[in-house]
Amino acid sequence: MLEIMERAIISLLHGAPTHCSHTASTNLSPSSLTSSPVKKFILFQSNLYKSRKTRIAATVGGDNGVPTLTPSQTDFVERPGKQRLATIVGGSAVGALLLVIIAVLVFIYLLRAKRFVRRTSETESSAASTHVDCPRENGSRQAGTVSSYETQNLRQLTIAELEHATSHFSQINVVGEGGFGIVYKGLLQDGSIVAIKRRVHEPSLSFIYEVENIGHIHHKHTVRLIGYCQESHQQLLVYEYLPNGNVGNHLYDSEGFPIGKLDIGKRLSIALGTARGLEYLHSLEPPLLHMHFQTSNVLVDENFAAKVSDFGISKLVEEGNWAGSSSSIDCFLDPELRLKTEFSEKSDVYSFGVFLLELLSGHEASSIDQSGALRNLVAQACCPNVKAKDIHVLESLVDKALLGKAEFPVKLMMELVVICVGSGERRPTMKWLVAVLELIQERRMDHVHTGLGKEIDSVTLGSELFK
Structure with a gap:
């Protein structure tokens, strides 16, 4: 065509x-x-x-x-070059867009997860701890409620939070000074009132390790560690706050003389609570030795229930840097440690005996008397001429506010002093001391409520009471 x-x-x-x-x-x-x-x-x-x-x-x-x-x-x-280029460019654009979308979604998820974890941590930290009975070896009856070994409530706080809690560590908020450093009263953002111990120190991993060990401990008669901070060349420990301070504030004045504020009932209750706290520490595996126990380390709450503090921080404090808030630490140290390099439970028992002596006498263990001479209560109580049966000699050391009102508890507790500060081989265990103090409290309560309580004159190591 x-x-x-x-x-x-x-x-x-x-x-x-x-x-x-x-x-x-x-x-x-x-x-x-x-x-x-x-x-x-x-x-x-x-x-x-x-x-x-x-x-x-x-x-x-x-x-x-x-x-x-x-x-x-x-x-x-003729077209595939352009089509392939367009396909590659289009595919790359779609892939890049998908990657951006996935990255945004992952970021949002992580951000929400972080906020959730933070809120959960703060809620758990501010909530009261759950108490459960934890079986222990060599535990004594009525030794107090113990929580399981958990550190989930231990908070890692920032220096900014603690500065805000103490008004930038204002001198007005200082409530004492101990071996670890100055102690401040603080108010956290969740409304918790706390005691903050602060010292200047270079950061170290051992600090975190020891703090976590302390965080495991929770007992009715021990002060609970709430949190810690290691920042800006500072180390801080945050504890629960006990409004009545340490026992020494209720026994003697600034010069170490009795003020007679506590009756025998409160003193006996404080002694028993303190013994239970130390007995619990010694019952752990391995035993936790306090090593620097003294009266300033026994705090009392609003009901005058005693709690042991500063346990477990002996490894954080260099030798020679310990400072008592109201008495010299030297009087509480076992003199036999100068011959033995290893610290033991019996060394804590010695320190507890000195604590009992301050509790009964109302005097600071080491103080300057009215004549200007150094007075050492332990030396007086442990004079070679004084024995457990020489109760009249020991009575001269007792706070006059207690004389004539409750003689038999005072006599028995004074004999416990002599036993505790005596030879290391004959010193009892804290478990034994808890049992004896519980029996003394029971006999006293019987006497108070019925007036028919059996009077106990004195106690020796061979008596039925001490078996």
Whole structure:
């Protein structure tokens, strides 16, 4: 068909006759066709047909028989570079967008998880601890409620929080000073009133280790560690706050003389609570030795229930840096340690005996008397000429506020003093002391309530009471 049309067009251009009508052939001369618009149109169509013919011929193949591509295939081959580039760019954009979306979702999840953990930690820290009975080896009856060994409530506080709690460690908030450092009263953001012990010290891993060990301890008659901080070249320990301070504040004045505020009932209760606290520490595996026990380390709450403090921090305090808030630590140290390098439970028992002596006498263990001479209560009580049966000599050391009101508890407790500060081999255990103090309290309560309590004159190591 195309060839026929082509021949017709050529014949028209050269004046050749065709099968067309005679009228048309006579009217269209070669000269007129050459110059007319019709000729131009015919030439355009001819060129168009030739172009199409060439392309169509390509579909069949060349003379060599090698098949060639069709126009549609040619178009497909000519475009793949652009299509692949567009596909790669589009895929990369989608992948990048997905990565951004995933990263945003992960960030939001982690942020929410962090907030949840922080809120949970703060809630658990501010909530009261759950008390459960924990069986212990060599534990005494009525030794107090003990919690399981967990540190989940131990909080790691920041220096900014503690500065805010103490008004930037204002002197107004200072409530004492001990071996670890100055003690401040503070108010945390959750409303908890705490005691904060602060010292300047380089950071160390041993501090964290010892603090976590202390955080395991929770007993009715021990002061609970709430949190800690090691920051800005400072180490801080945060304890529960006991409003009545240490026992020494209720026994003697600033010069170490009796003020007679506590009756025998409170003193006996304080002695028993303190003994239970130390007995619990010694019952742990391995035993936890206090090593620097003294009267200033016995705190009392609003009901005058005694709690032992500063246990477990002896390894944090270098020797020679201990300072008592109201009495010299030297009077409480076992003198036999100068011959024996190892500290033992019996050394804590010696310190407890000195504590009992202060509790009964109302005097500071080491003080300056009215004549200006140094007075050492332990030396007086343990004079070679004084024995357990010489109770009249020991009575001269007793607080006058107690004389004539409750003689038998005072006498028995004074004999416990002599036993505790005596020879290390004959010193009792804290478990034994708890049992004896419990019996003394029971006999006293019987005497108070019925008036028929059996009077006990004196007690020796061989008596039924001390078995």
